[in-house]
Amino acid sequence: MLRAQIFNSLLLLAEPLAQWGRDVLRGFQRVVVAIMLILPMTLSATVGTAHADERTVWFTLDRGPLAPSKADKLEMELVTLLGQQKSTLMVDVSGGALSERALTNHAAGLAKLIDEGISLLLSLKSERAIQKLERAIKLFEARLTPLRNHELLHDAMLAKAEAEMIQKKTQLAKTSLKKLAALKPAQAPTKNTHEPKFVRLWQEAISDLGYQGSIEIETNPGRAYIQVDGRPIGPAPVTTEALHAGRHHLVARWPSTVVTKTVQLSPGQNLYVQLKPSGPAHKIKSDLLSQNMKFVSGPRLQTSFRRICKIADAKGVLTGKIRKSGGKEYIVISRYRQDGSFQAKVAAEIGLMNKVAAVIANPKTKGEFELKADGTQGPIPKLAEVTEEEDGNTQTVAAQEVTHDTSVTSPPSPSENELANNKLITQAPTQAADVSSETSNGWLVWTLVGLAVVGAGAASAALFAPAPQETAFTISLP
Amino acid sequence: MRRFSLTNQVLKYLTLACISFMLLSCNVPKLNIEVAASDPNIDLTDVTRYRVIIRQLTDTYPALAQDYPAGTTFDIDTAVIPGEEFYVLIQAWKGCENPPNICPDDILAADNECRCVNANPKFQRIVAEGCTPWLSLTKGEDTLSISLSEPSNACPPSL
Numbered sequence: 001m002l003r004a005q006i007f008n009s010l011l012l013l014a015e016p017l018a019q020w021g022r023d024v025l026r027g028f029q030r031v032v033v034a035i036m037l038i039l040p041m042t043l044s045a046t047v048g049t050a051h052a053d054e055r056t057v058w059f060t061l062d063r064g065p066l067a068p069s070k071a072d073k074l075e076m077e078l079v080t081l082l083g084q085q086k087s088t089l090m091v092d093v094s095g096g097a098l099s100e101r102a103l104t105n106h107a108a109g110l111a112k113l114i115d116e117g118i119s120l121l122l123s124l125k126s127e128r129a130i131q132k133l134e135r136a137i138k139l140f141e142a143r144l145t146p147l148r149n150h151e152l153l154h155d156a157m158l159a160k161a162e163a164e165m166i167q168k169k170t171q172l173a174k175t176s177l178k179k180l181a182a183l184k185p186a187q188a189p190t191k192n193t194h195e196p197k198f199v200r201l202w203q204e205a206i207s208d209l210g211y212q213g214s215i216e217i218e219t220n221p222g223r224a225y226i227q228v229d230g231r232p233i234g235p236a237p238v239t240t241e242a243l244h245a246g247r248h249h250l251v252a253r254w255p256s257t258v259v260t261k262t263v264q265l266s267p268g269q270n271l272y273v274q275l276k277p278s279g280p281a282h283k284i285k286s287d288l289l290s291q292n293m294k295f296v297s298g299p300r301l302q303t304s305f306r307r308i309c310k311i312a313d314a315k316g317v318l319t320g321k322i323r324k325s326g327g328k329e330y331i332v333i334s335r336y337r338q339d340g341s342f343q344a345k346v347a348a349e350i351g352l353m354n355k356v357a358a359v360i361a362n363p364k365t366k367g368e369f370e371l372k373a374d375g376t377q378g379p380i381p382k383l384a385e386v387t388e389e390e391d392g393n394t395q396t397v398a399a400q401e402v403t404h405d406t407s408v409t410s411p412p413s414p415s416e417n418e419l420a421n422n423k424l425i426t427q428a429p430t431q432a433a434d435v436s437s438e439t440s441n442g443w444l445v446w447t448l449v450g451l452a453v454v455g456a457g458a459a460s461a462a463l464f465a466p467a468p469q470e471t472a473f474t475i476s477l478p
Numbered sequence: 479m480r481r482f483s484l485t486n487q488v489l490k491y492l493t494l495a496c497i498s499f500m501l502l503s504c505n506v507p508k509l510n511i512e513v514a515a516s517d518p519n520i521d522l523t524d525v526t527r528y529r530v531i532i533r534q535l536t537d538t539y540p541a542l543a544q545d546y547p548a549g550t551t552f553d554i555d556t557a558v559i560p561g562e563e564f565y566v567l568i569q570a571w572k573g574c575e576n577p578p579n580i581c582p583d584d585i586l587a588a589d590n591e592c593r594c595v596n597a598n599p600k601f602q603r604i605v606a607e608g609c610t611p612w613l614s615l616t617k618g619e620d621t622l623s624i625s626l627s628e629p630s631n632a633c634p635p636s637l
């Protein structure tokens with residue numbers, strides 16, 4: 001009898017112990033996964049901090065004589081190269097990460113937050129776990145949607161649903177699962193990983209989402225590369241495959257800009273979205289670019305770059321251009337300090353782009369020089385310039401000087417004409433003395449006046465006539 | 479008599495001035511381009527579209543980037559300012575025989591690689607292209623021919 005009682009008591013104890021064991025095992029699995037996610041990010045962040053990574057704005061690549069597609073490709077390669085330098089985290093003018101590495105610090109922080117949330121969940125402190133996980137989700141949606149892997153977000157959402165389930169808030173858990181299901185995560189809850197009740201709730205959440213819809217995405221300017229919920233789907237304009245109703249994270253990537261947007265898709269809806277860079281930093285950028293890049297120095301450029309650094313929370317600005325000289329293509333990259341002042345300019349043949357990236361990415365680089373293939377440095381050669389910055393300024397100054405000179409010298413010109421006309425008029429009676437006919441005398445005067453009118457008319461036409469704005473083409477295709 | 483003569487003279491010269499003005503303001507340059515395949519191995523029979531790109535040296539975006547069907551002749555008035563340097567690039571596009579499952583990154587794709595385009599069929603690749611040297615027209619009419627050959631990174635031309 002006593003034995004039976006002890007046996008029953010042990011059985012009663014064994015069930016929660018077994019449950020506890022299962023929980024610990026699941027928790028252990030999660031911790032291992034979290035460590036695997038955090039470790040590379042933390043290592044990379046540690047390596048980065050050893051070299052004091054600096055957020056640096058990539059402004060633009062003035063492509064000079066290069067075709068748009070080639071210039072875009074080159075700019076992508078260049079930004080990738082710059083982003084790989086240990087001292088530089090490349091961001092766009094508004095602070096958006098241009099390389100995966102620039103997101104590492106945030107991702108590491110987020111992974112830590114999720115880990116803490118899961119630890120609280122395992123300690124049955126579900127309320128605090130939910131708070132942590134909600135923060136993690138918000139952090140991801142605010143800063144990390146450009147990541148090409150959204151597994152961290154999915155983990156946070158799933159853990160939050162589990163915490164709500166533990167609190168017996170089934171409806172809330174179902175809502176969280178609906179949000180997760182909309183993103184079509186790679187790993188869904190199954191009977192092997194979760195309680196049957198939780199799996200049933202997951203299936204209900206999917207069926208509650210209703211008809212699938214789609215999103216048509218256009219970008220302006222040009223054709224940016226589109227990513228939806230962390231998955232690349234191609235260059236815009238593009239329409240997504242069928243998507244569940246719910247929140248979706250859109251990312252448009254240009255070589256020098258990243259734009260993110262979160263949209264809410266209703267069941268069966270075909271949503272149209274246009275993504276374009278906006279905000280004060282992009283306004284400053286487009287204002288500068290509209291001046292055909294003739295902006296190398298001067299207080300306006302300095303003020304603009306200073307503002308951009310402030311908005312992007314960056315330590316400097318890099319901007320580049322392509323030029324050709326003697327059949328060779330050159331890349332020239334300039335670096336500006338946080339206060340907008342000029343710091344360095346490095347030029348080299350395009351084949352040496354990786355060396356240029358390594359040199360200019362170093363925040364200590366100063367001066368202007370050309371990098372040569374043998375590793376030596378020399379003065380920057382005279383490149384075939386179209387919109388060379390210095391030339392642009394020189395031209396502007398020269399134009400001002402000419403204008404100034406003209407304004408000084410132009411008033412005497414009419415008086416000289418008047419003088420000439422007066423001479424003619426005053427000479428006319430003298431000539432008239434030689435010519436007996438009064439009519440012929442008048443004819444001569446008015447012919448000269450008429451010629452002056454024609455001359456003035458033609459000159460006015462040449463000066464003031466609206467220049468033809470377009471060239472006409474006729475193209476015959478085979 | 480003198481007054482009449484004066485008015486007559488003034489009118490005459492004003493007319494001359496107006497004609498000069500009109501002649502000057504109507505002088506829009508024109509360029510005729512004839513496109514042909516230079517390489518007999520290039521088969522242009524199934525070309526789905528020709529993409530015509532005209533770009534001014536100093537502009538960020540092309541003055542023209544439009545698709546036109548094969549075998550057509552068309553007139554374009556672009557935003558190419560007379561006197562500005564520009565080039566014309568013609569690309570012949572065909573549908574891909576083995577399209578990939580996902581759109582490749584347009585920016586990273588090689589010139590003759592299959593790409594997603596906003597046209598039918600969705601996956602196409604460039605089979606031939608040709609471009610002019612850097613040109614600059616100020617007035618008058620000119621004719622030149624563009625020979626299409628295999629994509630070889632020849633465009634844009636060197637300065």
